[in-house]
Amino acid sequence: MRTFIVTCYIGMIFIFTCTESLFLLLQEQKLSFQFNASPSFSDFFINDLINHPDITYFNQKAGHIICFFILALLLYWASHRVWLTTLLFLIVAFSTELAQLFFSRSGRLLDVFYDSIGLTMFLAFYLFYQVIVVLDRSDSYRVD
Template sequence: MRVLLRIIFLIGWAVVIFIFTCVDSIETLMEMKSIQFNWTTEPMVEEMLEPLPADLSNDFLLRKAGHALVFFILTLALYLVLPSPFLNFLYALVYAAATETLQLFFMRDGRFFDLGFDSLGIFAAVLLIVLGRRFLKINNETKIDT
């Protein structure tokens, strides 16, 4: 039963990411509780290459911290289902790349630098997992020796 709940949480979180990725306006979603999608068959792929803006406002940095946090949680959720830090990193990174690409088809701004922010959250989660596993292993070995 615990595994099923973990799988449901993982799928649910991935769906939340997908909705926030593809929704026309996050502000409209949050304020009016309205989900609208705009699809284009001719995305502006060159937008992926746009650099970070010169003016890094607080709003911009807060959004990018959100990118990192969302993928941090996704990576931890993956770990609860599949306890392999390497595979968690790989799957989360592939999903992050897919969401950035999908944004172009939903007339949103998909950017490679956003993938970098997503990756920071993924890396932080994997680092926490690896260090946590190592710490727990050391503590378990210390308890056995005493």
């Protein structure tokens, strides 16, 4: 069941990232795809950070971070292995951005970086939790 939930979430990510317009999907529930059989792979390496200093750009990137933080949580919940979570996470992050190039969207390596912030946040929470568990166990062995 956990694998099914994670697979559905990844599918949702792919739908959101490959639809022609995320705005139309969210506002009007209009799902449409425009396939481009020969994308320009050099677009993957364009750094568009300077071109978009507005709030919409910030909100989109915050969405990347939150969405992929949840993905990391779900992957760990399903696998209970940090290395597998990290590997699958990176595969999904790169795949979604590369897939966007085929669907007339702007897949960017920079967005993989934003996605990875979500993974970093998950890893920080995971390590913090592990430290708390170790400290809690060491307290239970202490004799006062």
